[in-house]
Amino acid sequence: VLREGDFFGEISLLQNIPTTADCAALVPTDLFRLPKPAFQELIMMNPQILETVSTTAEERMRSTQKSLTARQADRQSSGLV
Numbered sequence: 001v002l003r004e005g006d007f008f009g010e011i012s013l014l015q016n017i018p019t020t021a022d023c024a025a026l027v028p029t030d031l032f033r034l035p036k037p038a039f040q041e042l043i044m045m046n047p048q049i050l051e052t053v054s055t056t057a058e059e060r061m062r063s064t065q066k067s068l069t070a071r072q073a074d075r076q077s078s079g080l081v
Helices: 010-015 036-045 047-077
Strands: none
Touching: 010 047, 036 047
C-alpha cells in the first residue's frame, strides 16, 4: 500500500529494464510519470534523490525475495514442487 508522496517503478529506472510494477488506486489519485531522461537529469542535480530511490528499491527487492522464498518453502512442504 502506497501513501501520498510514495513512488513505484523505480527498479526499472535504476536497472534499465522494463517495468513490471503496477498499482490500483483506492481513492481519486494524481499520478506523475517521470520518463528516464527526466529521472537522470533530476538525480544529476539532486544526488540525495538517487540515494532515497535506491534504498527503496533495495528494500523492495529484499522483501520480494523473502516472499518468493517463503512461497517456495510452502510449495515444497505441500508437495507441490
